[in-house]
Amino acid sequence: MIINKPTVIIYTRDPDEDLLREICAGIEEEGVLYEIHSGKGDMDTLAYEAAKDSMLGSGIGMDGRRIAMQMARLPKGKNVFELNAPRFWQCRNLGSNSARAVKKMPFKPIYTENGEMSL
Amino acid sequence: MKLIAGVDIGNSTTEVCIGSVGEDGSFHFLSSASRITTGTKGTLPNVHGIKAALQEAMDHIRQPLEALDLVRLNEAAPVIGDTAMETITETIITESSMIGHNPSTPAGAGEAAGYLIHLENIWKGKPDVPYIVVASNKFSYEEVAARLNQHIPELDIRGLILQADEAVLVENRLNRQIPIIDEVRHIERVPEEKLAAIEVALPGTGIRMLSNPYGIATLLGLDAEETKAVTPIAKSLIGKRSAVVIRTPNGNIRENVLPAGEINFHGTQEIRVNIDTGADTIMDSLHKAGEIRDIDGQQNTNVGNMLNRIKKSMTDVAAEGDHEARITDILAVDTMAPVEISGSLAGETCMEKAVGIAAMVKTKHLPMQKIAEKLEQELHIKAVVAGVEAVMAALGSLTTPGTRLPLAILDMGGGSTDAAVLGTDGSVRTTHQAGAGELVTMLIQTELGLGSRTTAEQIKKYPMGKVESLFHMRLENGSMQFFEESIDPRYYGHVVLLAPGEMLKVEEDIPMEKILEVRREAKRKVFVRNAVRALEKVAPDHDLRKIPNVVLVGGSAEDFEIPEMLTDALAEYRIVCGRGNIRGTEGPRNAVATGLLMSYLSNK
Numbered sequence: 001m002i003i004n005k006p007t008v009i010i011y012t013r014d015p016d017e018d019l020l021r022e023i024c025a026g027i028e029e030e031g032v033l034y035e036i037h038s039g040k041g042d043m044d045t046l047a048y049e050a051a052k053d054s055m056l057g058s059g060i061g062m063d064g065r066r067i068a069m070q071m072a073r074l075p076k077g078k079n080v081f082e083l084n085a086p087r088f089w090q091c092r093n094l095g096s097n098s099a100r101a102v103k104k105m106p107f108k109p110i111y112t113e114n115g116e117m118s119l
Numbered sequence: 120m121k122l123i124a125g126v127d128i129g130n131s132t133t134e135v136c137i138g139s140v141g142e143d144g145s146f147h148f149l150s151s152a153s154r155i156t157t158g159t160k161g162t163l164p165n166v167h168g169i170k171a172a173l174q175e176a177m178d179h180i181r182q183p184l185e186a187l188d189l190v191r192l193n194e195a196a197p198v199i200g201d202t203a204m205e206t207i208t209e210t211i212i213t214e215s216s217m218i219g220h221n222p223s224t225p226a227g228a229g230e231a232a233g234y235l236i237h238l239e240n241i242w243k244g245k246p247d248v249p250y251i252v253v254a255s256n257k258f259s260y261e262e263v264a265a266r267l268n269q270h271i272p273e274l275d276i277r278g279l280i281l282q283a284d285e286a287v288l289v290e291n292r293l294n295r296q297i298p299i300i301d302e303v304r305h306i307e308r309v310p311e312e313k314l315a316a317i318e319v320a321l322p323g324t325g326i327r328m329l330s331n332p333y334g335i336a337t338l339l340g341l342d343a344e345e346t347k348a349v350t351p352i353a354k355s356l357i358g359k360r361s362a363v364v365i366r367t368p369n370g371n372i373r374e375n376v377l378p379a380g381e382i383n384f385h386g387t388q389e390i391r392v393n394i395d396t397g398a399d400t401i402m403d404s405l406h407k408a409g410e411i412r413d414i415d416g417q418q419n420t421n422v423g424n425m426l427n428r429i430k431k432s433m434t435d436v437a438a439e440g441d442h443e444a445r446i447t448d449i450l451a452v453d454t455m456a457p458v459e460i461s462g463s464l465a466g467e468t469c470m471e472k473a474v475g476i477a478a479m480v481k482t483k484h485l486p487m488q489k490i491a492e493k494l495e496q497e498l499h500i501k502a503v504v505a506g507v508e509a510v511m512a513a514l515g516s517l518t519t520p521g522t523r524l525p526l527a528i529l530d531m532g533g534g535s536t537d538a539a540v541l542g543t544d545g546s547v548r549t550t551h552q553a554g555a556g557e558l559v560t561m562l563i564q565t566e567l568g569l570g571s572r573t574t575a576e577q578i579k580k581y582p583m584g585k586v587e588s589l590f591h592m593r594l595e596n597g598s599m600q601f602f603e604e605s606i607d608p609r610y611y612g613h614v615v616l617l618a619p620g621e622m623l624k625v626e627e628d629i630p631m632e633k634i635l636e637v638r639r640e641a642k643r644k645v646f647v648r649n650a651v652r653a654l655e656k657v658a659p660d661h662d663l664r665k666i667p668n669v670v671l672v673g674g675s676a677e678d679f680e681i682p683e684m685l686t687d688a689l690a691e692y693r694i695v696c697g698r699g700n701i702r703g704t705e706g707p708r709n710a711v712a713t714g715l716l717m718s719y720l721s722n723k
Contacts, residue, residue: 025260029224029287071589073605080589080608104587105223106612106628 008032008098009054011039011046012062019065019091026095032056032102043068048076058101060094067091069098081110121188122149124176125715126169127511128195128490130160130533131674135172136712137180137187146720148702151709152176159432161195161486166493173498190502191715192491193511198551199433200534202477202561203425204456205379207395210355210469212462218280218309218363219329219356220465222302226290229298230318230328231277232338235311235365238266244274251315251363252276255306256283264292271295278317280363282306300361303465314339314366320359329353329362339366355460355469379474380420382449384408394422394474398451401474405449414446414478422476433480449478450554450652452644457568468568475562477645479535479553509539509549511714516670517541518702518713521695527657527666528699528710529650529685531675533557536646538653540666550656554649556675562641567629577623578638581616582679585631595635639680646681647688654689663689669696676707 008027012020020036027034039046043063047070050059057072061079067086068079081097083090093108100107120141127134136151152175158164170184177184233249238258244250254263260283267276271294279299281289286301298319303309316338320326328334332353336346349364356362379394382401387409392401405411416423426446433444452475457468491502509530516528530537533556539549556579564575584592589605592615609624614631616623625634651663659665669689671682682698689696699707 025285025288028291029285031224031287071608074589078605080611100612104612107608 005035006033006055008034008056008058008060008102009050010034010036010060010062011050012036013039013041013046014064015062016065019067019086019088020062022088022091023060023062023067023095023098026092026097027099028095030096030099030103032099034098043082044077044079047079048074056102058098060098067094069094069101071101081107083110086110122182122186123716123719124173124187124190125193125511125712125719126172126190127193127508127709127711127715128156128160128165128169129674129711130156130199132156132708133165133168133172134709134712135169135176136709136716137176138716140720144720146716148713148716150176150179151705151712152179153708160199161490163489163493165490166497169490169494170498184498185500187498187500189719190491190494190498190500191505191719192487192494192502193506193508193711193715194487194504195508198479198481198535198537199429200477200479200553200555200557201425201429201432202475202558203421204454204473204475204561204565205394205421206456206458206471206473207377207379208472209375209377209458210460210471211375212460216365216367217352217356218300218303218365218464218467219359219361220302220467221360222284222286222300222465224284224287225298225300225319225361226286227296227298228319228321230316230326230334230338231298232314232316233275233277235280235309235313235315237311238263240311241266241270241274244270246273247275249275249277251278251280251317253280253306253309253311254282256281260285260288261292264289268292268294280306280309280317298361300363303363305464308464309363310365310367316364316366317362319361325358325360326356326362329364330357330359335364339364341366355467378420380417380423382414382416382422384411385413385415386411394420394451394476397472398453398474401449401451401476411447412445414449425476426478429478429480433482444480444482446478447481448551448553449476450552450558450645450649451476452554452558452562452648454562454565456565473565475558475565477534477554477558479551481551506715506718507547507549508711509537510541510547511711511718512537512672513539513541513547513714514717515701515710515712515714516672516699518717519670519699520703522668522670525659525666525668527654527669529653529669529671529676530673530710531555531646531650531671531681532673533675536649536653537673538650538657540657540659542659548657550653552649552653552656554645559641559645562644563638566637566641567627567634569627574623574625574627577616577618578625578634579642580678581618581623583614583616583625583631583634585614586610586612593631595631639684642678642681643684646675647684650685650689663692663694666692666694669694670699671697672699672701672707672710 046061047068051070051072061068065085067083069081093110097107125136133156138148152172154172157168233251238254281301286299318326318329332350384390390408392404416426455470456473458471487504494502524543527540536552584594586592591601614625
């Protein structure tokens with residue numbers, strides 16, 4: 001696949017649309033572009049391939065309600081963040097973080113409750 | 120041949136040094152060791168740490184502890200230091216008249232003025248009135264955008280204030296370009312129907328209209344008198360990325376001077392000084408008071424409590440019947456602390472003025488003799504208290520290659536900065552000054568607004584870097600360091616401290632340049648100022664130029680930048696100054712223990 005836009009790439013397999021929408025909102029709020037494609041393989045593969053194919057070196061893999069964020073040159077399976085059937089605010093922040101990885105900003109919390117917004 | 124040990128009990132570490140003395144008086148240093156001091160310096164629990172350190176040093180030369188013939192303890196300087204902080208201004212917003220903060224992603228750019236209206240009441244809006252809409256986080260970004268788009272054709276909507284972090288999301292769905300501010304935490308406190316001005320800065324710049332009194336006057340239509348009243352608001356908004364100013368009849372922002380209490384100097388002259396006059400006035404008063412007998416502070420102020428506290432802790436360790444603990448020196452330093460403005464809408468902070476104070480208590484002497492007796496009992500080795508700490512330190516420092524008499528030492532510890540001058544005739548002058556490492560830690564903590572003292576302590580001790588990718592970081596001197604294994608993503612984008620063997624994350628989002636500036640400034644304010652103050656006291660005729668050598672010893676002499684700062688500052692007086700290197704091998708440590716052994720020889 002030839003990629004020539006500076007985007008965060010999301011590879012999905014049968015994704016939960018509500019969670020996906022929150023991820024995209026997180027990326028959008030940070031002012032970064034993204035694209036979504038359906039792909040093959042498990043979550044680790046999807047995330048790994050997404051990060052590899054992204055010109056910005058940041059990608060997300062989504063398999064149903066399981067989500068992983070990955071960055072280029074990290075080994076497959078060693079995901080930066082992983083969520084399983086998460087809540088909306090976690091997806092929002094995971095999306096933000098994939099954009100922040102590009103902007104070289106500190107990540108938002110995605111596991112602990114103190115980062116929770118009333119979403 | 121005899122084996123002799125010198126033992127130095129310091130505030131934080133206990134150092135020992137072992138040497139052998141032949142029948143002919145020949146003398147050799149054999150080994151040394153250092154352990155953490157157990158208990159408060161000068162109390163019986165110290166014995167435990169002394170034994171451990173002696174054991175370690177004897178192990179180095181493969182001798183049993185019993186082979187020792189004599190243990191020489193230092194007469195520890197009977198001083199304890201402590202620090203306190205007193206904030207002297209506070210900023211209060213009345214009637215919610217402004218919002219000024221730095222949301223990471225506001226949207227749109229430019230300024231606008233209009234009447235505030237909550238999103239749920241937007242249907243009440245009248246045409247031809249300019250509005251700024253306020254939306255709480257119970258509306259999703261899609262709802263906010265949809266409702267605004269629905270009303271944009273008939274209403275004059277100029278700007279938007281959001282509670283959630285969704286400014287860009289709303290902007291992307293809006294049919295009109297307007298400035299949008301988000302992350303306003305206490306949105307329910309924003310009053311309705313008032314005239315307000317809103318501004319979002321262009322990327323990379325700060326706001327321009329609302330940080331200018333005439334800009335506010337232009338947007339809100341103020342007269343000359345009202346413009347004068349909003350000047351403090353404009354001042355507090357300088358450098359912000361976004362801001363709202365609300366026109367309220369009595370609304371204002373003002374700076375209060377808090378009653379911070381007074382310090383009383385009992386010296387040759389009795390002088391009373393108010394803390395809110397600032398550090399320079401306090402230090403001038405201290406100077407004017409002449410020879411200080413004691414210092415106390417007003418009851419129930421931070422400084423008053425601190426002064427009482429250290430007097431009490433000193434009385435607790437001092438010898439029985441010796442209740443005469445007196446505060447003989449303080450060091451005051453001006454500082455700024457970021458404090459949340461009371462009545463703020465988005466958690467705005469304002470740099471408030473504060474004064475940091477270090478004080479030092481002195482008593483007649485510590486019960487060192489008891490420690491010696493206890494040690495003798497437990498080890499069955501003769502133990503004596505021999506020599507005053509500062510004199511021993513000066514003697515030991517003389518083993519640094521390249522020194523000669525007269526020699527000055529600066530012993531920079533945690534609680535106090537001590538100086539001594541050893542003259543060519545063997546005379547010694549000493550002084551103890553308040554203010555050292557712990558005051559630096561407190562200044563760093565306050566000025567950066569850090570939650571924990573441990574973080575401040577670590578910032579003081581270790582150099583920094585910023586993790587820029589999962590494979591490299593930029594160090595504080597600009598160079599890059601690369602890693603083969605990826606760095607834990609928790610560190611990504613953060614400033615980290617490079618402690619030996621591990622990286623420590625600074626949780627607060629503060630730029631590395633800012634931390635660097637605060638760290639260096641705090642060290643300079645305390646150590647350079649104190650070094651000059653202390654050396655002036657002990658120098659012949661109080662003239663710094665009459666001291667040719669200054670050797671830096673003690674814990675803070677091991678710091679990675681303080682010795683260089685002092686070398687630089689004292690070069691002005693043509694003084695050779697640098698970190699000590701005891702016996703050419705020990706660095707700035709072990710000066711007192713070494714001095715104790717050397718004094719044994721000269722006594723014989």
